[in-house]
Amino acid sequence: MAAGHPDIERVLVTQEQLAERITAMGAAISADYRGRDLLIIGVLKGAAWFVADLTRALDIDFTVDFMAVSSYGNAHKSSGVVRILKDLDTPIEGRHVLIAEDILDTGLTLKYLARNFRTRGAASVEIAACVVKEDAQEEPMSIPYVGFVIPNEFVVGYGLDYSEHYRGLPYIGLLKPAIYEGN
Numbered sequence: 594m595a596a597g598h599p600d601i602e603r604v605l606v607t608q609e610q611l612a613e614r615i616t617a618m619g620a621a622i623s624a625d626y627r628g629r630d631l632l633i634i635g636v637l638k639g640a641a642w643f644v645a646d647l648t649r650a651l652d653i654d655f656t657v658d659f660m661a662v663s664s665y666g667n668a669h670k671s672s673g674v675v676r677i678l679k680d681l682d683t684p685i686e687g688r689h690v691l692i693a694e695d696i697l698d699t700g701l702t703l704k705y706l707a708r709n710f711r712t713r714g715a716a717s718v719e720i721a722a723c724v725v726k727e728d729a730q731e732e733p734m735s736i737p738y739v740g741f742v743i744p745n746e747f748v749v750g751y752g753l754d755y756s757e758h759y760r761g762l763p764y765i766g767l768l769k770p771a772i773y774e775g776n
């Protein structure tokens with residue numbers, strides 16, 4: 594659904610800001626990975642929208658794979674538990690892995706995945722996160738490609754959900770508290 598969704602309190606990152614920033618991220622990643630065997634790993638489901646746009650902003654050769662993990666359940670708090678729901682389709686040994694995530698909240702998911710991919714023998718493992726919540730990481734890590742740093746509030750849109758809804762909003766916004774209060 595387009596702008597003006599009745600459940601959205603405020604837009605934090607507009608569609609135009611996303612497009613501009615992701616184009617710039619794509620240029621930076623293209624420059625850094627040119628000539629290397631790049632595998633972009635999207636973390637389902639939320640990162641699907643980001644991966645689709647980020648990969649179209651690349652002008653180098655690459656392949657894509659997806660993993661599905663769960664750390665949230667249906668609540669709006671991270672559980673800290675990472676479960677693999679769908680594993681990679683191909684081996685990653687010797688390849689340069691770039692994990693593409695829609696959001697970094699506590700960082701537990703990415704920390705787990707980065708360690709997991711290094712154990713599998715990836716030549717390198719780096720992270721591209723569309724949004725990072727400020728002051729939310731349990732153990733801050735360095736992330737070379739960050740789209741936006743946003744306040745530590747509950748956000749939806751551009752792949753981010755509340756109980757599986759709102760992923761298709763073309764912007765990132767704050768949900769009206771009335772929508773999730775009482776749950």
Ligand code: PRP
Nearest residue numbers: 637638639664665671698699700701702
């Ligand atoms: C979200 C997001 C990250 C994770 C970030 O996924 O896509 O994978 O939470 O949280 P963390 O930094 O606290 O670990 P979610 O489990 O909601 O699944 P989804 O992508 O299917 O919505």
